[in-house]
Amino acid sequence: MDTKAFKRTLQHSENYNRKGFGHQAEVATQLQSEYQSHLIQEIRDRNYTLQRGDVTIHLAEAFGFCWGVERAVAMAYETRKHFPQERIWMTNEIIHNPDVNQRMQEMKVEFIPVEAGIKDFSIVDTGDVVILPAFGASVQEMQLLNDKGCKIVDTTCPWVSKVWNTVEKHKKGDYTSIIHGKYKHEETVATSSFAGKYLIVLNLREAEYVADYILNGGNRDEFIQKFAKACSPGFDPDKDLERVGIANQTTMLKGETEQIGKLFERTMMQKYGPTELNQHFQSFNTICDATQERQDAMLELVQKNLDLIVVIGGFNSSNTTQLQQIAIERGLPSYHINNVERIKLGNFIEHRQLNGDMVITENWLPEGEIVVGITSGASTPDKVVEDVIEKIFGLKATASAL
Numbered sequence: 174m175d176t177k178a179f180k181r182t183l184q185h186s187e188n189y190n191r192k193g194f195g196h197q198a199e200v201a202t203q204l205q206s207e208y209q210s211h212l213i214q215e216i217r218d219r220n221y222t223l224q225r226g227d228v229t230i231h232l233a234e235a236f237g238f239c240w241g242v243e244r245a246v247a248m249a250y251e252t253r254k255h256f257p258q259e260r261i262w263m264t265n266e267i268i269h270n271p272d273v274n275q276r277m278q279e280m281k282v283e284f285i286p287v288e289a290g291i292k293d294f295s296i297v298d299t300g301d302v303v304i305l306p307a308f309g310a311s312v313q314e315m316q317l318l319n320d321k322g323c324k325i326v327d328t329t330c331p332w333v334s335k336v337w338n339t340v341e342k343h344k345k346g347d348y349t350s351i352i353h354g355k356y357k358h359e360e361t362v363a364t365s366s367f368a369g370k371y372l373i374v375l376n377l378r379e380a381e382y383v384a385d386y387i388l389n390g391g392n393r394d395e396f397i398q399k400f401a402k403a404c405s406p407g408f409d410p411d412k413d414l415e416r417v418g419i420a421n422q423t424t425m426l427k428g429e430t431e432q433i434g435k436l437f438e439r440t441m442m443q444k445y446g447p448t449e450l451n452q453h454f455q456s457f458n459t460i461c462d463a464t465q466e467r468q469d470a471m472l473e474l475v476q477k478n479l480d481l482i483v484v485i486g487g488f489n490s491s492n493t494t495q496l497q498q499i500a501i502e503r504g505l506p507s508y509h510i511n512n513v514e515r516i517k518l519g520n521f522i523e524h525r526q527l528n529g530d531m532v533i534t535e536n537w538l539p540e541g542e543i544v545v546g547i548t549s550g551a552s553t554p555d556k557v558v559e560d561v562i563e564k565i566f567g568l569k570a571t572a573s574a575l
């Protein structure tokens with residue numbers, strides 16, 4: 174499929190909207206009352222620190238909703254206002270936040286059902302409205318919805334669209350896109366659907382394996398097996414790594430994406446020489462600032478004298494997991510939770526570990542005075558952060574009164 178031509182046609186269709194419907198002011202008031210928090214504003218105004226009783230809270234200086242997510246949520250609310258009677262579907266969670274997604278369902282914005290891991294679009298009829306989430310949708314899904322005559326509301330973040338343009342350029346120049354991301358993540362699925370030849374690497378270690386193969390060759394079968402789920406159909410490492418371009422899932426660690434880009438630049442320079450570099454390597458500069466700002470703020474936060482860190486965000490949120498990774502690398506006790514219900518009475522907390530396992534930790538709040546670092550992922554509303562802080566204040570106040 175000529176994905177570029179298809180997108181151009183889609184963008185000119187009267188069934189397609191990516192700019193909203195002119196209800197911004199009404200929706201802004203509603204969003205403010207549902208998702209914003211006076212307490213968080215107060216903490217921001219006090220230089221991101223608040224002390225109450227035995228607890229001092231340090232909030233990261235950048236956290237929570239990024240503008241891409243805010244924009245997507247606002248567009249979804251606008252869609253409901255604009256189409257009060259129509260059936261409205263989402264191809265996926267609008268963002269990776271359980272509270273926001275639950276609110277969507279209360280507004281009768283439904284998810285496309287998934288059967289055995291496959292979305293069942295048969296439920297969607299002509300004239301239904303379908304919202305594409307902030308991290309986008311695959312070109313095949315867009316085409317299917319367009320063919321069905323659905324009204325498509327595309328909330329894909331412009332930063333994600335920029336990455337799609339990058340892989341389109343790779344395709345045009347016959348470069349293989351090396352995508353730094355998670356092959357199962359919806360954003361990476363969408364990005365790879367716009368790419369020609371592609372290979373998805375999860376981290377620097379996998380990238381080094383690929384770079385070594387480029388320079389020294391290796392076991393072809395092992396390579397193919399290793400990346401079986403993470404490459405374009407028919408990918409041949411002996412032919413398809415002669416010209417490469419870099420792209421990423423926007424929520425990966427920016428520093429790691431840059432390292433991966435540098436690694437492939439060096440590798441191609443070493444193999445083909447500096448004068449031929451441009452024939453074999455395309456650099457990349459479309460990393461989302463919001464993700465980077467949150468990561469930088471987390472790096473500052475972990476420098477403070479903290480007893481523990483609470484990282485708040487959806488369990489399938491990639492950027493939240495990256496924040497937790499920073500805390501773990503610093504050796505700080507850190508607890509990734511998705512909402513306040515994970516904090517239980519009796520000093521228990523149920524939290525997600527980096528490997529995805531859920532564990533319950535007892536006595537997670539130390540006795541006496543404590544300093545707690547707090548941050549949240551790009552899809553977490555301030556209200557959820559407020560609930561967590563209030564709960565910690567409440568538990569410590571009760572404990573000290575005993």
Ligand code: SF4
Pocket residue numbers: 239240241242307308330331332333423424461462463464551
């Ligand atoms: S994290 Fe960045 S790319 Fe993702 S939705 Fe937010 S602004 Fe867009």
